[in-house]
Amino acid sequence: MSRRLPPLRAIQAFEAIARLQSVSEAADEMALTPSAISHRLRKLETHLGVRLFYRANRRMVLTNAGREYLQSVGSAFDRIEQASERLAGGMASDVLTVHCPPSFAPAWLVPRIQGFLEKHPTIDLRIHASPQPVDFFKTDTDVEIRYGSSDWSGLVVIPLLDDALTPLCSPEVKKRIGSPDGADALTHMPLIISERAPIGWKEWFRAKNFKRTLNRGLHFDRGYLALQAAAQGLGVALESTVFAEPYLRRGELVRLFAPEFGDMVIGAHTLVYPPPYQGIQKIALFQDWIVEETRAACGGALAERFHLS
Template sequence: MIDAKLPPLNALRAFEAAARHLSVKNAAEELCVTPGAVSQMLKVLEQHLGVRLFVRVNRGIFLTDAGRDYLPPVRNAFRQIVDASKRVAGSQDSGVLTVSATSFFASAWLVPRMASFRDAHPQIDLQVVTSNALVDFSRSGVDVAFRHGYGHYPGLRSDHVLAVAMAPVAAPSLVERLGLPASAAALVAWPKVQDADRKGWSLWLQANNLTEATLPTGPSFDDTALLQQAVLAGLGAGLLPAAMVAPEIEAGRLIQLAEETHIEAFAYYLVYPEATAEQPKISAFRQWVLEAIGSGVSRSHPR
């Protein structure tokens, strides 16, 4: 049951618009009503609350202290309504499914397979947006995301997609200074550029039966492209997907320091909110992804 003391919605809309523009006239134009109607709604709201929200100076309006305090929660409430409406509208089994992925993963894995998804689900249109940053599902409009990491994201469900070969690489300037390592063991002492979780190098060394004497050090990046740029700048050796750095190695801009290694836990995952996991279009995309990698069985990591 809605509380009878809730202010009129139209009055709240008029308040938010007038506070944003600091103009009754501009608020009226945005809301497609007359300035007199906006003024009346503001008066109703002030009477309802028992406080003044605006002061009128000549032909302008300004927020009172009460108005400034009231504006953020009102604005946030409208944003929550918009977000909730988007989620409800996007819950159908048709329409647009927005997929976030890194540029590398989108071009190397997703795009070449999209025709297969279209043939299997012609009622769902994929919209691919590229980003290296973690997605705020509540605000971005993204439905699912592919991310490279360890698959543990609070409040999200993730499915293991594939582990790619990781290659240790460095800029020629760094190799010239330190010399080409004779073996993987020589990399223990090298300066390193880290992933955001600082686990990639440790896992790579473990996979090669090596351990570091100290905890991993060096700058870290949550953006794979930035990590690659740091390696190119000579800040340290970096661990990057072999297919991603192959063109740089071929062009001589990077040098591979040791054999590439598959690290099963350090992989690409399909990530999506727990709250929307059972939406038909998300379920359809998830099932298609698992089938596309040759596995009908999910290795799911909730929360």
């Protein structure tokens, strides 16, 4: 559908007259005759159905409608001028909009993003975080990092990271426990319970064929509070390895068990985008970078068990 715009030359004449308050000066600036400028102005007023100027002491004064119109038209010309100067001066950048879950952005993406910016300085990143998937064709989103194992048919799907729940504690607590060889190491340990976790201690113990009463312990309705409590040595938390990565990286938390015993995989993070976006340079560069980062983070493990490729 074509835009219903008035003649652009008429808008340019209007802006010049409003700025200079003179038809003759506007004509000189645009290298036209005063009658040609006046003709363009009349054409614009006819198109809009309003009067834009009145004369006062040989000057052109804007009407109320003209002042309102100039605010929008003037700012549009300013943006065009600024964009043109940026392009002509070699300062243009490409904006890449990334959508991801709120927990993934601060825990995993943001701590690494400096590496991408240094590698690709002409790309500006815009990161949006929300739990709901986006509609690519109704937003300006270029790529999305999604969580789960749904069937995202119709999209390019790149596996990134498995997400596992595992018992985590402070190094001091781990030292007191020693080298645990089974779930019974938690028999007398205070447990930290995340009330909103998709899988809790009850399910973890059942998977390890171990029974323990869970009536006692610290309860939190936010995962980050459970992680903070564990880092303070208040007990053992069962939390996401992706969500807890900043704590693990800083050494404030450690895994209580080796991954092959302690980890319970609950989902995966994947990169998705529409097939028409394939081949767009900024998307290809981001894909290469984040795939490399995730491979380094998980030692080459893929999310193949979720059949996302």
